[in-house]
Amino acid sequence: MSGTRSLALLADLLGQRTVTRESNLALIAYVRELLGAHGIASTLVMDDTGTKANLFASTGPEDVPGVVLSGHTDVVPVEGQAWTLPPFELTQRDGRVYGRGSADMKGFIACALHALIEASKLRLKRPLQLALSYDEEIGCVGVRRLLDVLHAAPVRPFLCIVGEPTLMRLATGHKGKTALHATCHGREGHSAQAPLTVNALHLGCDLVSEVRQLQARVTAQGARDGAYDVPYTTLHVGKFNGGVALNIVPNRCDLDFEIRNIAQDDPQALVDLLQTAVERISAQAQAVVPEARIEMVEVNSYPGLDTSVTEDAVAFVQSFHPQTEVLKLAFGTEGGLFSARLGVPVVVCGPGSITQAHKPDEYVEVEQLAQCDAFLARLIGQLQAL
Numbered sequence: 175m176s177g178t179r180s181l182a183l184l185a186d187l188l189g190q191r192t193v194t195r196e197s198n199l200a201l202i203a204y205v206r207e208l209l210g211a212h213g214i215a216s217t218l219v220m221d222d223t224g225t226k227a228n229l230f231a232s233t234g235p236e237d238v239p240g241v242v243l244s245g246h247t248d249v250v251p252v253e254g255q256a257w258t259l260p261p262f263e264l265t266q267r268d269g270r271v272y273g274r275g276s277a278d279m280k281g282f283i284a285c286a287l288h289a290l291i292e293a294s295k296l297r298l299k300r301p302l303q304l305a306l307s308y309d310e311e312i313g314c315v316g317v318r319r320l321l322d323v324l325h326a327a328p329v330r331p332f333l334c335i336v337g338e339p340t341l342m343r344l345a346t347g348h349k350g351k352t353a354l355h356a357t358c359h360g361r362e363g364h365s366a367q368a369p370l371t372v373n374a375l376h377l378g379c380d381l382v383s384e385v386r387q388l389q390a391r392v393t394a395q396g397a398r399d400g401a402y403d404v405p406y407t408t409l410h411v412g413k414f415n416g417g418v419a420l421n422i423v424p425n426r427c428d429l430d431f432e433i434r435n436i437a438q439d440d441p442q443a444l445v446d447l448l449q450t451a452v453e454r455i456s457a458q459a460q461a462v463v464p465e466a467r468i469e470m471v472e473v474n475s476y477p478g479l480d481t482s483v484t485e486d487a488v489a490f491v492q493s494f495h496p497q498t499e500v501l502k503l504a505f506g507t508e509g510g511l512f513s514a515r516l517g518v519p520v521v522v523c524g525p526g527s528i529t530q531a532h533k534p535d536e537y538v539e540v541e542q543l544a545q546c547d548a549f550l551a552r553l554i555g556q557l558q559a560l
């Protein structure tokens with residue numbers, strides 16, 4: 175099976191500018207038309223604004239569980255990056271295909287479309303399905319609506335393959351993520367009289383200190399999963415903003431921070447510990463000025479993925495894609511949501527490397543696309559035989 179058509183499809187997909195903040199409807203319309211021309215119907219699940227859509231398509235019998243291939247259509251921005259090649263068109267050079275999203279993850283989507291078209295010509299015993307989402311790059315936001323629809327469907331897939339770039343190696347896990355924001359309210363004043371009021375930056379520092387102490391505790395005493403490079407749950411402050419001038423006691427400070435949890439840890443328990451700390455810090459500050467406080471809100475979260483390697487679905491994938499080592503990934507995917515919402519076993523396996531993702535001159539090796547085409551062709555063979 176040659177990768178010629180996958181490459182042609184990838185050229186079309188790369189030409190669609192689907193940076194997360196923009197509409198993905200042109201790409202979705204393209205996919206719908208392409209599949210429709212081969213007799214494959216698609217269902218769209220729109221966002222509230224009507225400018226973005228998820229797409230679900232299926233080929234083969236409708237009344238039995240199948241395999242769903244999952245990919246996100248959005249890509250990260252290119253602004254501020256030193257691209258030497260045009261980001262929104264395909265450039266093929268030295269065995270590589272360059273373009274924004276080539277690795278993350280339009281390369282996989284191209285191979286998946288090719289596979290669906292091939293499968294539509296065959297008599298499958300189990301369906302091959304495609305789930306395309308929007309707004310993945312901002313916290314797996316869009317796919318949730320699609321999962322609501324799939325949750326209500328009479329038949330669910332027996333396996334979900336998320337095609338995030340793993341160099342076609344098999345992965346069964348990733349950490350969950352909880353993004354948090356805190357607004358610290360103090361009271362402004364002349365810096366010469368700083369002790370008479372509450373400095374919002376100082377409140378922020380107290381909260382950062384709590385985050386760091388919690389990390390130290392988790393590191394020393396928390397659960398561990400040796401399959402990860404960092405084998406425990408992590409906490410991290412990514413942004414700390416506040417202050418106007420040196421001689422003004424700042425009245426406001428904003429923090430963005432996160433928890434990335436392994437499966438053994440419940441992120442809500444950690445959020446609760448931080449909330450208790452927030453209340454203690456606020457109470458102390460209110461003894462000085464009554465309006466002083468920290469407000470902490472959860473901005474976004476997605477669950478981790480922890481598919482058991484003893485799952486039949488993992489053995490099924492291994493039967494046509496033997497791997498000596500099964501990985502856990504440092505980055506998150508929509509797989510955790512597929513698993514949590516639908517109860518469907520999920521593996522992550524896709525062409526290209528996460529090392530090339532989100533960078534200038536992002537690329538995928540043509541050989542990786544060929545491997546993915548071959549992988550999906552073997553999957554189709556299984557769906558004919560099952």
Ligand SMILES: [Zn+2]
Nearest residue numbers: 246278279338
């Ligand atoms: Zn991705």
